[in-house]
Amino acid sequence: MPLHALPGDPFDALGDPNRRAIVELLAAGHRSVSELARELPISRPAVSRHLRLLKEAGLVADRAEGTRRLYRLDDEGIAAVREYVEQVWGEVAARFRLVAENTREPRGQDRS
Amino acid sequence: MIEPIEIRFEVACSPEHAFDTWANRTSMWWPRSHSMSSAPGLVVIFESHPGGRIFERTPQGVEHDWGEVLAWERPRRLAYLWHLGTDRDRATEVEISFIGAGDATAVTIVHRGWERLGPDGPAWRERNVHGWSGLLPQYERAVSA
Numbered sequence A: 001m002p003l004h005a006l007p008g009d010p011f012d013a014l015g016d017p018n019r020r021a022i023v024e025l026l027a028a029g030h031r032s033v034s035e036l037a038r039e040l041p042i043s044r045p046a047v048s049r050h051l052r053l054l055k056e057a058g059l060v061a062d063r064a065e066g067t068r069r070l071y072r073l074d075d076e077g078i079a080a081v082r083e084y085v086e087q088v089w090g091e092v093a094a095r096f097r098l099v100a101e102n103t104r105e106p107r108g109q110d111r112s
Numbered sequence B: 001m002i003e004p005i006e007i008r009f010e011v012a013c014s015p016e017h018a019f020d021t022w023a024n025r026t027s028m029w030w031p032r033s034h035s036m037s038s039a040p041g042l043v044v045i046f047e048s049h050p051g052g053r054i055f056e057r058t059p060q061g062v063e064h065d066w067g068e069v070l071a072w073e074r075p076r077r078l079a080y081l082w083h084l085g086t087d088r089d090r091a092t093e094v095e096i097s098f099i100g101a102g103d104a105t106a107v108t109i110v111h112r113g114w115e116r117l118g119p120d121g122p123a124w125r126e127r128n129v130h131g132w133s134g135l136l137p138q139y140e141r142a143v144s145a
Helices: A017-027 A033-039 A044-056 A075-102 B015-023 B122-127 B132-144
Strands: A060-065 A068-073 B005-011 B043-046 B053-057 B063-073 B077-082 B092-101 B104-112
Touching: A017 A033, A017 A044, A017 A060, A017 A068, A033 A044, A033 A068, A044 A060, A075 B005, A075 B015, A075 B104, B015 B077, B015 B092, B015 B104, B063 B092
Parallel strands: none
Antiparallel strands: A060 A068, B005 B104, B043 B053, B053 B063, B063 B077, B077 B092, B092 B104
């Protein structure tokens, strides 16, 4: 899941403490906007705004249930975050390899 | 448990040289963007014993801890706790093996312990759903880069 395939950036989305709190609450189970607003020190419209950003970043998905809309965590965003981590490791590994293969082993080095 | 990140590749040198390049000459290749200070001329230091510090030092002498050595078994194995960009108690674990294969060395990096990082609330820890917070160190690093 390349980052650019999502309309929002999961890293930006997780940069806000209220959005992280929402993610943590949703990890415990599906919740509606008003349920989330009850557990957070922010207003319902603010929760809705945060949810929209989280949704665009692939971190949260929603579905209608009767008259309510329920939110849950979505795997897409975490796949993007994970891919980023792998990309960082890939860069580290590539740079390490370049140096390891193109430097000499110093002579008289301690081999213990 | 959250699946560890695993990376394997070969380098055309001995395991000793690969190990030393990784742990003793880290400053030569470590991407400066993946540091706390991003300071030009920063050095990266692995203290060569279990319990040793892993840290960056800027030319001005400012130090930032990145982790702690768990195993220093030159040249085959290196393991360390890793908390670059986050708190020490949110450390994940990196284990690297350097296994000689003819003229080359097979390097395997395993980065695990993501599930350990559930944030503070015990309630969250119980859920064991996705270990979101395990990825936050990476996120924090991404935004500070």
